[in-house]
Amino acid sequence: xxxxxxxxxxxxxxxxxxxxxxxxxxxxxxxxxxxxxxxxxxxx
Amino acid sequence: xxxxxxxxxxxxxxxxxxxxxxxxxxxxxxxxxxxxxxxxxxxxxxxxxxxxxxxxxxxxxxxxxxxxxxxxxxxxxxxxxxxxxxxxxxxxxxxxxxxxxxxxxxxxxxxxxxxxxxxxxxxxxxxxxxxxxxxxxxxxxxxxxxxxxxxxxxxxxxxxxxxxxxxxxxxxxxxxxxxxxxxxxxxxxxxxxxxxxxxxxxxxxxxxxxxxxxxxxxxxxxxxxxxxxxxxxxxxxxxxxxxxxxxxx
Numbered sequence: 001x002x003x004x005x006x007x008x009x010x011x012x013x014x015x016x017x018x019x020x021x022x023x024x025x026x027x028x029x030x031x032x033x034x035x036x037x038x039x040x041x042x043x044x
Numbered sequence: 045x046x047x048x049x050x051x052x053x054x055x056x057x058x059x060x061x062x063x064x065x066x067x068x069x070x071x072x073x074x075x076x077x078x079x080x081x082x083x084x085x086x087x088x089x090x091x092x093x094x095x096x097x098x099x100x101x102x103x104x105x106x107x108x109x110x111x112x113x114x115x116x117x118x119x120x121x122x123x124x125x126x127x128x129x130x131x132x133x134x135x136x137x138x139x140x141x142x143x144x145x146x147x148x149x150x151x152x153x154x155x156x157x158x159x160x161x162x163x164x165x166x167x168x169x170x171x172x173x174x175x176x177x178x179x180x181x182x183x184x185x186x187x188x189x190x191x192x193x194x195x196x197x198x199x200x201x202x203x204x205x206x207x208x209x210x211x212x213x214x215x216x217x218x219x220x221x222x223x224x225x226x227x228x229x230x231x232x233x234x235x236x237x238x239x240x241x242x243x244x245x246x247x248x249x250x251x252x253x254x255x256x257x258x259x260x261x262x263x264x265x266x267x268x269x270x271x272x273x274x275x276x277x278x279x280x281x282x283x284x285x286x287x288x289x290x291x292x293x
Contacts, residue, residue: 034098038093040091041091041103041104042090042107043091043107043111
C-alpha cells in the first residue's frame with residue numbers, strides 16, 4: 001500500500017516491521033494515496 | 045361519494061400551490077397526497093463513476109449529495125427506467141455547484157444551479173460521470189417529485205357578538221386558509237395567522253368544513269406543480285381502473 005508523508009511529502013511504503021512512520025523524516029502522519037482508475041459508487 | 049369534486053386554487057406559482065378540494069373523504073385525500081409523493085417519477089442520479097476526487101469528502105458522501113440534486117424531468121419524453129448521463133469537472137479553489145453538472149440531454153438539467161456539492165481547496169479537483177435514472181418515490185426518496193405535500197381540513201369561521209368591554213381576547217392561531225362568514229377562502233398569512241387580527245373584539249367559532257381539504261403542494265423543481273398534481277390524479281385513476289378490471293374479470 002502506498003502512502004505519502006504529510007510533512008516531507010515523499011512516497012512511503014509500509015512494511016511489516018517498520019510501523020507507521022516515515023523512513024525519511026520520522027513523521028507519523030501518513031496520507032493514503034488514491035488508487036488509479038475509475039471508482040463506481042451506487043447512490044442508494 | 046358522488047365523485048364530483050370542487051377545486052379552488054388559492055395561490056399558485058411554478059413550484060408551489062395551495063388549493064381547496066371539496067367532496068373528498070380523508071382516505072381519498074391521503075391517497076392523493078401519497079400519490080403526489082410516491083407515484084410521480086423524477087430523474088435522480090443513481091450511480092457515479094469517479095475519475096478524480098481529491099476533495100475532503102469520500103466518494104460515497106458526494107454520491108449521496110448528488111442523488112438529492114433535483115433534475116428537470118419532462119415526463120412526456122421519457123419512460124420509467126430511462127437513463128441520462130451527466131458529468132462534472134471542477135478544479136479548486138472553487139465550490140462545485142449543481143450548475144456545474146453538464147448533461148448529455150438538454151431536457152434533463154439541474155433544476156437549481158446553486159446547490160453546493162463540495163468546497164474544493166487549492167490543488168483539489170472533482171471529476172465524475174454519473175447516470176440519472178427515471179423512477180418513482182416508491183423506489184427511493186431521492187426520486188420524489190413532491191417534497192412538501194400535505195393537507196388539512198378547511199376551517200370556517202363564524203363571527204358572533206362583540207366581546208365584553210373588559211374581556212380579554214385570546215389569540216386564535218390558524219394555519220393555511222380559512223373560509224369566512226361570506227364563504228370566501230382567505231390565506232391566514234394575510235392576518236398574520238391570528239384570527240383576532242382579522243376580527244378584533246368579536247366572539248369567533250371555528251369549525252371544520254366537512255369533506256373540504258386545503259392542500260399545500262411543493263415540488264423539488266423537476267416539473268411544475270400542475271404537472272405533479274395532474275400526474276398524481278392520473279395515477280390514482282389508473283390504479284382504480286386496475287382494481288376495477290381485476291375485480292370484474
